[in-house]
Amino acid sequence: xxxxxxxxxxxxxxxxxxxxxxxxxxxxxxxxxxxxxxxxxxxxxxxxxxxxxxxxxxxxxxxxxxxxxxxxxxxxxxxxxxxxxxxxxxxxxxxxxxxxxxxxxxxxxxxxxxxxxxxxxxxxxxxxxxxxxxxxxxxxxxxxxxxxxxxxxxxxxxxxxxxxxxxxxxxxxxxxxxxxxxxxxxxxxxxxxxxxxxxxxxxxxxxxxxxxxxxxxxxxxxxxxxxxxxxxxxxxxxxxxxxxxxxxxxxxxxxxxxxxxxxxxxxxxxxxxxxxxxxxxxxxxxxxxxxxxxxxxxxxxxxxxxxxxxxxxxxxxxxxxxxxxxxxxxxxxxxxxxxxxxxxxxxxxxxxxxxxxxxxxxxxxxxxxxxxxxxxxxxxxx
Ligand SMILES: Cc1ncc(COP(=O)(O)O)c(C=O)c1O
Numbered sequence: 602x603x604x605x606x607x608x609x610x611x612x613x614x615x616x617x618x619x620x621x622x623x624x625x626x627x628x629x630x631x632x633x634x635x636x637x638x639x640x641x642x643x644x645x646x647x648x649x650x651x652x653x654x655x656x657x658x659x660x661x662x663x664x665x666x667x668x669x670x671x672x673x674x675x676x677x678x679x680x681x682x683x684x685x686x687x688x689x690x691x692x693x694x695x696x697x698x699x700x701x702x703x704x705x706x707x708x709x710x711x712x713x714x715x716x717x718x719x720x721x722x723x724x725x726x727x728x729x730x731x732x733x734x735x736x737x738x739x740x741x742x743x744x745x746x747x748x749x750x751x752x753x754x755x756x757x758x759x760x761x762x763x764x765x766x767x768x769x770x771x772x773x774x775x776x777x778x779x780x781x782x783x784x785x786x787x788x789x790x791x792x793x794x795x796x797x798x799x800x801x802x803x804x805x806x807x808x809x810x811x812x813x814x815x816x817x818x819x820x821x822x823x824x825x826x827x828x829x830x831x832x833x834x835x836x837x838x839x840x841x842x843x844x845x846x847x848x849x850x851x852x853x854x855x856x857x858x859x860x861x862x863x864x865x866x867x868x869x870x871x872x873x874x875x876x877x878x879x880x881x882x883x884x885x886x887x888x889x890x891x892x893x894x895x896x897x898x899x900x901x902x903x904x905x906x907x908x909x910x911x912x913x914x915x916x917x918x919x920x921x922x923x924x925x926x927x928x929x930x931x932x933x934x935x936x937x938x939x940x941x942x943x944x945x946x947x948x949x950x951x952x953x954x955x956x957x958x959x960x961x962x963x964x965x966x967x968x969x970x971x972x973x974x975x976x977x978x979x980x981x982x983x
Contacts, residue, residue: 610968612919613788614961616858621850625843632842640845645798647852648783652775654800656807659845660814663762663784663797665838667732668695669810670758670780670799674730676701683723683731683755685715686926686941686948692732692760693927703936704728705928707945712885714741717749730756735764735774737882738790738862738893743769743777758782762797765790766859768889780806785848790858790893790962793848796840814838859891861962865969866892869958872973873897876982893960896923900954902980909956909979916975923955 628640641659649657660666676682678700684693686705696703706719714736733746750757759778767774775781780803785796801807812819817835821828851858866882873879880898884890899909906922913920926948927933928941942949959972977983 609917609919610959610964610972611961612921612957612959614963615787615792615851616854616861616962618850618854620854621847624846624850628842628846632846637842640842640849641840644845644849644852647849648798649800651852651855652773652781652800654776654781655802656800656804658799658807658811658814659840660797660799660838661840662691662786662795662838663760663782664691664695665814665836666782666797666799666810667691667758667760668698668836669813669838670782671695671699671701672813673780673806673809674699674756676729679727680729681725681727682758683715683720683728684927685719685732685734685736686928686945687713687924687951688732688734688736688760688927689762689924690927690930690932691762692734693933696732697932697936701729702727703927703933705926705933705937705941705945707947708736708951709741710947711883712739712741712888713737713883713947713951714739715746716741717745720746720755721749721753724753724755728753728755730758732758732760733778734760734762735767737763737896738767738891739883739885740764740767740769740774740888740890742885742887743772747777756780762789763893764891765893766855767891770887771889775800779803780810785844785851788960790862790891791848791851791855793840793844793851796844796848858962862892862960865960865964866895868966868969869895869973872969873976876977876980877901895958895960897956897958897976898951898954899956899980900950904954904980906952906954906956912979913975916971916978918972918975919959921957923952923957926952 680701682696683704687708693703709716757778759781761775762784764774781800783798785793813835817831817833878901928937
């Protein structure tokens with residue numbers, strides 16, 4: 602494939618088959634009136650069976666689900682929630698929405714995830730919860746994290762948005778939190794354009810989140826009671842049948858999509874094998890990584906992620922930089938003290954040189970070969 606023939610290779614993209622088209626078309630035709638929540642209910646039930654949590658609440662975005670999770674904790678202004686510094690902004694922003702303080706801690710240089718040691722170091726009398734992120738398809742050392750959280754009576758919010766399908770000691774991502782959260786935005790392993798899910802085995806938490814997800818309104822039982830009555834101030838975080846139909850078709854293909862991600866990672870590993878000292882997504886002993894996004898660290902080449910992105914743009918490849926440390930960005934500056942590059946060195950190091958390879962679920966063999974060829978060309982390796 603020559604550079605001229607290439608249509609821009611996007612950083613992410615879904616795999617859409619006839620199954621998605623059929624189910625979404627069906628939902629457009631009949632997902633109204635008596636079936637106004639049919640596909641939402643179907644998806645919720647199948648997702649609950651997949652994850653094995655009793656209560657699942659679909660939301661418009663995972664960010665909303667994280668917000669609801671924070672609201673259910675009834676945090677006070679001085680309360681602290683520990684969050685890894687290396688994650689997508691939505692893992693931490695809802696802590697601030699509810700007026701509490703995010704405490705941003707470093708990640709492990711092997712897994713790139715939060716560790717029990719970092720959590721323990723940061724616990725104060727005000728710590729109420731920890732957001733544990735299954736980053737980029739990998740997972741942390743969960744046994745140690747659970748032990749430290751139990752010992753200190755800390756609530757675990759598992760942000761499994763990027764980890765769906767991964768396993769720690771055989772147990773699925775999203776089954777470790779008191780509340781676990783998922784995202785189905787367009788970049789995710791299974792997607793509905795936008796969408797999220799809050800899962801828990803705690804009925805009270807579920808009921809509270811559900812009430813707030815729809816303006817604090819509960820439907821009258823058996824037609825008796827008040828319609829459109831807000832018991833508490835809430836939000837409008839529901840989603841649509843059409844999104845749910847898309848997510849349902851994708852969920853039914855999850856094993857195929859997981860196999861695809863492994864294929865893609867292995868293609869990148871083979872295609873870039875001749876690049877000396879290139880670090881790709883880490884694998885840790887107890888985890889079955891999904892490689893949701895294959896990531897490369899360019900530190901040994903001294904090339905900053907922003908510069909590499911521009912180099913690959915020339916070849917019509919959209920290569921996205923790894924996240925910035927949350928502690929480096931303006932909304933979080935009021936919550937950090939001192940030199941965070943010294944406090945969280947692993948996060949800053951990964952962020953400076955981390956680059957995400959195109960990770961669409963629809964890349965062809967030819968696309969991957971083209972990407973690897975130009976990746977090597979940009980590094981001056983043949
Ligand atoms: C780790 C993590 N948490 C939360 C989110 C938020 O998901 P959403 O876009 O559905 O709000 C994302 C999405 O990119 C994510 O990667």
